[in-house]
Amino acid sequence: MIEIEKVHKSFGQLKVLKGIDLRVAKGEVLSVIGGSGSGKSTLLTCINGLEPIDSGRILVDGTEVHAKSTDLNKLRRKIGIVFQQWNAFPHLTVVENVMLAQRKVLGRSKPEAEAEAVRQLSHVGLGDKLKVYPSRLSGGQQQRMAIARALAMSPHYMLFDEVTSALDPQLVGEVLDTLRMLAAEGMTMICVTHEMKFAREVSDRVAFFHKGVMAEIAAPAELFGAPKSEELRAFLSATH
Amino acid sequence: MFDTALTSSDFLFLARGAGMTLLVTAISVVLGTCLGIACGIFRFQVGPWWAAPMTFLLDIFRSIPLLIQLVLVNAFLGMVLKLKISGFSVACGVLTLYTAAYCAEIVRGAIEAVPGTTRRAARSLGLTWWQDMTSIVLPLATRVALPSWIGLALGVMKDSALVYIVQVTELLKATQILITRLQEPLLLLMICGLFYFVISFPLARLGGYLERRWSND
Ligand SMILES: Nc1ncnc2c1ncn2[C@@H]1O[C@H](COP(=O)(O)OP(=O)(O)O)[C@@H](O)[C@H]1O
Ligand SMILES: [Mg+2]
Numbered sequence: 001m002i003e004i005e006k007v008h009k010s011f012g013q014l015k016v017l018k019g020i021d022l023r024v025a026k027g028e029v030l031s032v033i034g035g036s037g038s039g040k041s042t043l044l045t046c047i048n049g050l051e052p053i054d055s056g057r058i059l060v061d062g063t064e065v066h067a068k069s070t071d072l073n074k075l076r077r078k079i080g081i082v083f084q085q086w087n088a089f090p091h092l093t094v095v096e097n098v099m100l101a102q103r104k105v106l107g108r109s110k111p112e113a114e115a116e117a118v119r120q121l122s123h124v125g126l127g128d129k130l131k132v133y134p135s136r137l138s139g140g141q142q143q144r145m146a147i148a149r150a151l152a153m154s155p156h157y158m159l160f161d162e163v164t165s166a167l168d169p170q171l172v173g174e175v176l177d178t179l180r181m182l183a184a185e186g187m188t189m190i191c192v193t194h195e196m197k198f199a200r201e202v203s204d205r206v207a208f209f210h211k212g213v214m215a216e217i218a219a220p221a222e223l224f225g226a227p228k229s230e231e232l233r234a235f236l237s238a239t240h
Numbered sequence: 241m242f243d244t245a246l247t248s249s250d251f252l253f254l255a256r257g258a259g260m261t262l263l264v265t266a267i268s269v270v271l272g273t274c275l276g277i278a279c280g281i282f283r284f285q286v287g288p289w290w291a292a293p294m295t296f297l298l299d300i301f302r303s304i305p306l307l308i309q310l311v312l313v314n315a316f317l318g319m320v321l322k323l324k325i326s327g328f329s330v331a332c333g334v335l336t337l338y339t340a341a342y343c344a345e346i347v348r349g350a351i352e353a354v355p356g357t358t359r360r361a362a363r364s365l366g367l368t369w370w371q372d373m374t375s376i377v378l379p380l381a382t383r384v385a386l387p388s389w390i391g392l393a394l395g396v397m398k399d400s401a402l403v404y405i406v407q408v409t410e411l412l413k414a415t416q417i418l419i420t421r422l423q424e425p426l427l428l429l430m431i432c433g434l435f436y437f438v439i440s441f442p443l444a445r446l447g448g449y450l451e452r453r454w455s456n457d
Contacts, residue, residue, distance in 0.1 A: 048364055076366040087361030091379045091454070100375060101365035146361070153365060 001025055002047060002157060002190075007056035009042060016042045018212040019056070024190060026156075029183045031199035031220075032192045034209030035235060040192040041084075043209075044159045047190075048072075048079040061156065077105060080150030081159040084166050086142035088134030094121065095130040098149045106153065113152075120148040124178050140171030144178055151182075158182065160191040196239055200224055208232050245422050251431075257414025258435040264328070264410060265397040265439075268335035272396070273389070275336065276343020281373070283344060284351045301341035307402045309334050314406045327406035335403070339396050346388045350381035383454050390447035394440050411435055 002024040009017040016039045024030050032040050045051040047058055049065045049072040058065040063075060089097050098117035102108045108116070121127055124144040134142055143163055150158060160179065164172040176198050183189060183202045193199055199206050200220045207217040210231045216223060227233045279298065283291040301309070314330045317323045354377050362372040404413035415432040419425045 050360060050364060073366045073368050076364055079364075081364045083357060083361065085357045087358050089358065089362070089376055089380075091383070101362075101367060104371045104375060105366040149365065 001059075001061065002188075003059040004043075004047070005057050005059075007043075007046065007058060008054045009039075009046060009051065010054055016212050017046070017053075020214055022207065022214060022217070024157075024188065026188055027186050028204045029187075029189045029191070029202055031203040031206045032190060032209060033194070033196070033199060033206060033235070034215075038209040039212045040209050041161050044081060044161050044190065044192060047159060048076050048081055073105070077153055078156045079159060080153060080155035080157065082143070082146045082150055082161065082163050084162040086134075086139060086166070087146060088137075088142050090134055093131050093133055094126060094137070094145055097134065097145060098152050101149070102152055116152050117148070120152045121145070123151070123181075124148045125174070138171060139167045140174045143167065143171075143175050147175075147178055147182075156188065158187055158189045160189065160193070162192050162194060165194060194239070196224070196236075208235065210235070244424060244427055246418075246424065246427065250418055250422070253418065254411070254414050254428075254431060254435065257409055257411040258439065260409060260414075261397065261400055261411040261435075262439055264331055264335060264400045264403060264408065265393075267332045268339050268400070269393045269396055271332075272336040272339025273343050275340035277347050279340060279344035280347025280351065283348045298341040298344055301337045302345075306334070306338060306399050307405055309338070310402060310405050327403070327408045330406045331400070331403035331408045335396060335400060338399070339392065342392050343389070346385045346392065347381065350385035351377055353384045354380045386447060386450060390443060393443055397440055398436070 002022075004020050004022040007017055007020045008015070020039075020043060022030075032043070034040055042051060046053050047060070047065065049070070053066055057067075060075060060078060063070055065072075065075060089100065092100060095114065095117050098120060099110075099113040102113035102116060103110065106113075118127065118130065121130060124147055126141060126144055126148065129137065129141065129145075134145065137145065147163075163179070164175050167175065172195070176195060179189070179191065179198070180202055191199070191203070203220050205217055206220050206223045208215050208223065208227075208229075208231075210229075215229050216227065216232050223232070224236065227236060279294060283295060288295070310330065313334050314327070317325050317330065358376065358380070359372055362376045363369075367375065400410060401412040403410055404416075409417070411432055415428050419428050422428065
């Protein structure tokens with residue numbers, strides 16, 4: 001379970017998160033929507049400890065992420081994260097991209113890591129691209145590779161930060177299908193997304209962020225069907 | 241034209257000079273590169289403010305002409321500290337620092353060229369700072385730094401001609417000695433140039449080879 005309690009976070013003078021309270025249970029799929037600059041990405045990078053927080057706390061399976069005694073490198077094995085920009089390691093082939101952290105972080109042997117990499121890459125439909133360098137892949141394929149790379153670490157949680165926003169429209173579908181497949185398999189996921197249709201169909205709950213505050217959170221039917229706040233109504237009519 | 245007084249032992253004398261040039265260059269470039277990488281990483285990691293003393297020190301080595309550095313260091317060690325240090329050691333020491341000073345800047349620039357998003361992805365997979373450095377940052381930075389580094393190494397080889405000032409008979413000095421004796425400057429300079437070419441050509445080719453090998457990714 002991911003527990004976020006009264007989290008405040010600012011960059012210098014700019015208050016980016018203003019008291020976020022949120023719990024994500026095992027197996028849940030939570031979508032996060034909201035305008036640009038509302039703090040969605042920042043929340044994800046706080047959850048896996050890439051960013052420090054000012055106050056409050058975040059617990060992942062009971063471990064406090066920002067406690068001094070927490071081994072972040074160990075904690076991050078539990079939490080996979082995929083970003084908007086495709087972050088392939090350009091000097092490694094696709095299969096090596098997926099093997100690297102397994103070898104370095106989990107200490108898996110080469111055959112073990114390779115077998116797992118092949119399994120995950122086939123799972124996301126890249127079984128025929130193993131020995132290719134990332135520069136030869138389309139954006140959608142690179143993004144699926146990044147997903148396979150995260151999944152190969154056997155994470156308990158997956159965080160997705162607008163993983164389709166930098167893609168050409170015709171490539172969005174293949175990546176969303178991959179996310180749908182993961183959700184159907186029971187992965188616990190937090191998806192920051194602009195794809196309202198996806199959020200509506202796949203999520204157990206949807207959270208709406210506005211100016212650093214989680215303004216609303218509800219089941220998709222309720223949140224999209226009967227938005228309570230003026231801000232959410234404005235946001236939804238702007239995106240539709 | 242080739243009616244010459246050059247004997248085989250003279251030729252051997254030149255070859256030994258070339259060997260000395262190669263040795264001084266190799267030692268300085270290897271040690272200087274290691275030191276330069278360490279300084280470059282340090283400079284990148286702590287930021288310009290905290291690295292200012294180191295940067296200032298390295299800037300000294302970059303801005304004072306090598307000839308003056310050699311003379312001053314030699315005089316300082318020998319006359320002020322009264323140390324018995326060979327000209328060869330002084331030459332290698334000064335050239336190493338000179339190489340390191342330039343190399344540090346190349347390394348810092350190359351590390352800065354590695355996108356922060358790529359590093360963030362590596363860290364978020366659980367790689368430690370050190371693992372990220374060795375498996376992601378340095379391999380990518382090497383590709384960026386290689387052309388400048390090759391240029392630096394070739395430059396150091398040519399600049400090593402200046403170590404004659406601390407009594408190291410390298411290739412150019414050996415040539416000059418023979419010119420004075422035999423009065424055949426053209427032939428001797430041609431042979432000297434050929435030696436320089438033979439030393440630098442493999443390095444230049446290695447650069448081209450690595451660039452081609454890495455261009456697929
Ligand atoms: N590393 C950073 N340094 C300074 N400001 C930042 C940094 N990251 C994000 N911000 C600022 O914090 C605010 C929230 O950013 P972000 O969490 O990326 O929003 P979202 O993902 O909802 O678009 C923005 O105003 C952004 O400019
Ligand atoms: Mg964002």
